[in-house]
Amino acid sequence: MSVAERIVVEAPTADAFTAPAVRRPGRRRPAFRIAVNAAGVAVFLIFVFPVLWMVTTSFRRGVDISSPNPRLLPIPGTLENYRKVFAREFFWSSLRNSLIITLLTVTLALGIAFLAAVAVSRYRFRGRKAFIVAILLVQMVPAEALIISLFKVLDGWHLINTIIGLTLTYLAFVLPFTIWTLRGFVANVPRELEEAAMVDGSSRLRAFLTVTFPLIAPGLVATGVFAFIQAWNEFIFALVIMNRPEHQTLPVWLQAFNEGAKGTDWGGVMAGSTIMAIPVIIFFLLVQHRVTAGLTAGAVKG
Amino acid sequence: MAIGSAGAPGAPAPAAPAAPSTSSRPSPHPVDGRRQGLRRRRRRPNTLPYALIAPAVAALVVMLGYPLLRLGILSLQKFGLRQQFGQPPDWVGLDNYHRILTDSYFWDVLWRTVTFAMVNVALTIGLGLLVALLMRTVGRGMRLLVGIGLMLAWAMPALTATVVWQWLFDTQYGLVNWAFTKVGIGDYQGHSWLSEPISFFMVATIIVVWMGIPFVAFTLFAAMSQIPKEIEEAACIDGAGPWQRFRDVTLSMIKPVLLILTALSVLWDFRVFTQIYVLQRAGGINRETNLLGVYAYRISIGENRFDVGAAIAVVMVLITLLLTLVYLRQMVRQEEM
């Protein structure tokens, strides 16, 4: 086993999220515990309540949704809203488009950003400072101001109404933040590890891939989740760039419920939103144990 | 007390300085030919970093280069819908900027936006920190519960979240009015939360902060988990009180992360758009509740004055630069670039 591999294996893989609470002497007073747990429940409720409202509304009948006496549980309930959602045209194609574009965006963003992050934290080269500042500057521009110009760019390349076109757009908006974040993670992995790998015969690049990459996994996960949410929920660019209905993404498709000929179909909107939230939650679950966990693995003190 | 210079929390902390030993020079023991090979290689300009950033640069330049350039150019021209459809635009120099900067309404909107952003950033970071601390203090089960709550909130699309919150505060059918009346706080039946600007922005703040806390809480929690237990326990043994412990140990160790989160929050909250736009549809007098992001949008797309909209966007970038200047300077210095 090479030096590097040994270090990786032995790094503490403490799952911070599921580790027991930090013990502090004198803090065991039950009153304190109760207060703190009550606070926890309160926080949970505050954050979960709107989500719950969305889900319960999706099961409500139209007449009950706008009743002056709101009730907590949707009884009597209905599956009509979901039926409407699944039956509505272009649902499946929108779902497919959204999934493909989002996953493509996340994969490309992580790959490209990782390389850039490595370059920026491991090397000194002319233009490095400019690159970093440019990355930050780009995040300051309000995206809505660029819609029309961006459309023109894509149109020139005949990429309107294509998956690649929208993916490139999302990539451009997600890259700066991703590079920014991964830079910090890469910087935290001591050079010695890579150099140890190189001592054993790998090229520099291979050292990056086999040593650094796994160690910044939490960073990749955190930025991956962020990129996923951005791409998945994005509306205005998808609306304009994918102007043919069969190329739509889910958020644009969902908008149709907001403007039935006769006003907003709240039940449909909530049902559609709930369905939209599911893949995101699935993605979360897939990576949740890494989001905050194993971060201690990255802090191997050299 | 000396915490040591290994204060580089692993969490998304782009500003964290690399550990001191990782300077650009390779370790100075020429143990084998490979090392010498490295040093020899260093004399030639190393093309690897350029190759590594090439895809990123390409993607950004190709996609954003032209639009950003065009934004600058547009702000110096007279450009409306006619020009979009082919009529050649005239150059008007700084006219558009002059128009905005001499419009007292613009300054109203700007002032409103800055205030709104500052309040939101303070609340998001402050409350996010508290939530992170809470997660650190409770047991495993409760931590998971809170984490799930935060994640579900984070997963909700901005549009839907805004719509749900707006529903809760609805004038006639909102839960808040119903609950307040029921509980006896007062007669809130038919109370409109959006008609007065202050109240409007309060609702908007609730939404923006609610949506922003999960990310901040998770990140800060991760940063705090980086703090080696020994240091915390050492502080306890030293007899430091909880507040002092918090300040000297926790806070200083997560300071880089805190800084970057604050800077990012300023960036995002200054540009806030969706929440304001959706709430405006539901109530209030738009003129009194416009923030810069929405204002620029209404001018560009709504009034087809792309030139003025572009100028506003440029001004927004400059102001954001100003607001984050302090952080930028520190980052640049820290990087010893």
Next chain:
Amino acid sequence: MKLRHLAAIGLAGTLGLAACGSSSKDSGSAGTTAAPSPETNAPATSAAAGTTIRLWLNGEDTKQELVDYAIAEFKKLHPEADVQFERQQWTGIVEKLTTALSSSDSPDVVELGNTQAQAFEAAGALADLSAQKAELGGDDLLQSLVEAGTYDGKFFGVPYYAGARIVVYRTDLFEKAGLTVPTTLDEFIAAGVKLKQDNAATPNFSGIYFPGKYWYAALPFIWQEGGDIAVQDGGAWKGTLSSAASVKGLGMVKKIMDEASGAPKDGDESKDYVAFCNGEVGMLMGPGWKLGQILNEKDGCPAMADKVGAFALPGAAAGTTAPAFLGGSNLAISAKSEHQELALDLLKIMAGKGYQTQFAQAGTIPALKSLLGQVSGDEAAKAQAVAALNSRFVPSSENWAGVEASTVLPDMLVSIAQGGDVQAAATQADQAITSQLNG
């Protein structure tokens, strides 16, 4: 971990479902191929062979059957060509049109709301149809929609359909209050006030449901008194909301908002049917389909069917109607369309008697005056046809879209609703309108 495995299966399942789930409902070209549909890039010369033209219609106003009819008629003329129908939504349609109409793959026939049409006409985004106006309906076309479709003397947008606002009311509440259908505008307002007084026990009750942002409903009162939003003098526009006549009309609106309405002072009209179904409304002003929405089985209250009626908003004297705000759409051909002749043929079909008659029979106001008598449907549809005969429109300026986008009128009305001074609010609105319209 089991949970992760479960989640992974879930994600894979979703992908799988999506892949094999493309049902027959997904019309149009196969989902997610990279290249744009090759047909629309075909050169204009190969007119009929294998060409497809793109038709954009917005919202839900045109039913699929009607579109199918139009396409079938089109194919009779051009058996080898085809029409690809793409239903768009109203939200973001301006951004979509701004980008798509100037792109290299522009849709051929588009629908424009009549308040948006002027801006695009002035910009040169649409094909000039002046020479074909006679074939497209000529003088039979609804006048105010023709105005919306004309710019600088040239004809660009063919009237498509229209809608006017009418009043929906509770017949039983009227009976209880001893009221009959008002025949003058003053009677209308008085009825509203009385209804609110009689039903003071019901919380949030409105004799006339009039939320603050409802500017469409405020216009008839301004127009009836002889006022207007703005007038054009020479080449320049001037806002006239603060003129004596307009202010008188606004005063009537204020009276309604203060004494007859229980609607949210800063809300819009989108939830009026909810309030109606909750028994909180005596009368409301709405589009022709409002009655259908109220009695809708799924979201409305069909139980009220025998307690509702409709009438056109009366004017100053008995037997007249107040000027109604005519909403509607125009159809146009993109200037960049590569199949202008084919698009024109489709346009002729859609503006033609066969198609428009079906609109009328569905209760929508058709674009042709000669068919107004054919508008059938419920009481509301008939009332709408009556109202449409006396209809007005917003200032036909290319910059009107900007006035709407900056919400000058709703803002003014909300401030009046909240107790602000009418003259002051109107003057402020006029300043904004004048500067907007003059560019």
